[in-house]
Amino acid sequence: MSQGCFNAHVQNSDAMALSAAVLAAAGGLTQRIHEGVVARGFEGLRPAHGFAFARLAPDGATVTDLAAHLGMTKQAASQLVDELVRKGYAERRPHPADARARLVVLTESGRACTRAAEEAAAEAVRAWVDVLGEGEVQALRDRLVRVAPNGPVRPAW
């Protein structure tokens, strides 16, 4: 583990301030996206579902893939998919290359919801642009990408 808090320039209090800022930004963003999705008429969805949509959107995924992506058991992922199917956002199709597996894909309604989330995210980010300016926001994004290249994009706490 780290043995040096002594020769570091960054104080613990600074680290906490940065951490709080990152968590506040993430929390506010999640909240705004969720509110925007609800405002566009998609109800009965929790933010956690958004992370599933993000994984399903490109080409669909198996339940096991989804479970790994969300950091939960495949049973839990399967239940989550059940819920999405029941609400009409996704459907299970036979996997083209593996008779054991089933490919979970978004329905048109699910894709519409994904677009709504994108719009809501763009709206939230626009508020950031109003404060910082476009260049600063892009710089922010680039630095965050460099700093958290493969962080878990999922409910983490």
Added chain:
Amino acid sequence: MSQGCFNAHVQNSDAMALSAAVLAAAGGLTQRIHEGVVARGFEGLRPAHGFAFARLAPDGATVTDLAAHLGMTKQAASQLVDELVRKGYAERRPHPADARARLVVLTESGRACTRAAEEAAAEAVRAWVDVLGEGEVQALRDRLVRVAPNGPVRPAW
């Protein structure tokens, strides 16, 4: 709601990339802090407890304050405090100015855990400094503070 996605310079895909970066940074940070706290010998704590510690650390707080801070009911907050008390991290003291209320304060063990979290956060941030440099990290913090001044620092999804 927003009617213009047309005259905005920021594309939806950019907004999603930024959102993903922020969430990845927050998720990674939370994970690292939690791991650091565990590595320093504090077990049986979930990240959610960290947000409670942050509110209790300065001068203690009432259960109702804590509930508002964490965005949950006071019953849930009370249960969380029960758990912290049972594990020796906090204790309930009579409130000096209100006989109805009880002031929840950290024990020495709770303060030690708070310090451990600060060290873990500093450690995680040092990894960011290694990538970006100290000035960039400070700039990152300043911009995030400007963008999310009062975001919810708590489990949000």
Added chain:
DNA sequence: CTCATTGGTCAAGCAGCTTGACCATAGAGG
């Protein structure tokens, strides 16, 4: 003194996740 408000707890219920068991298919090795 009265009474609506506020801080806190007890109790029951629910939602989301976990563990454990099980079945069907896949794919590697005789």
Added chain:
DNA sequence: CCTCTATGGTCAAGCTGCTTGACCAATGAG
């Protein structure tokens, strides 16, 4: 071709953290 283990998926039961609802004690304004 046949095992036999590994893998994808589901069913069932249980737990944990949170919610709602009811209630009591103390507060403070009238």
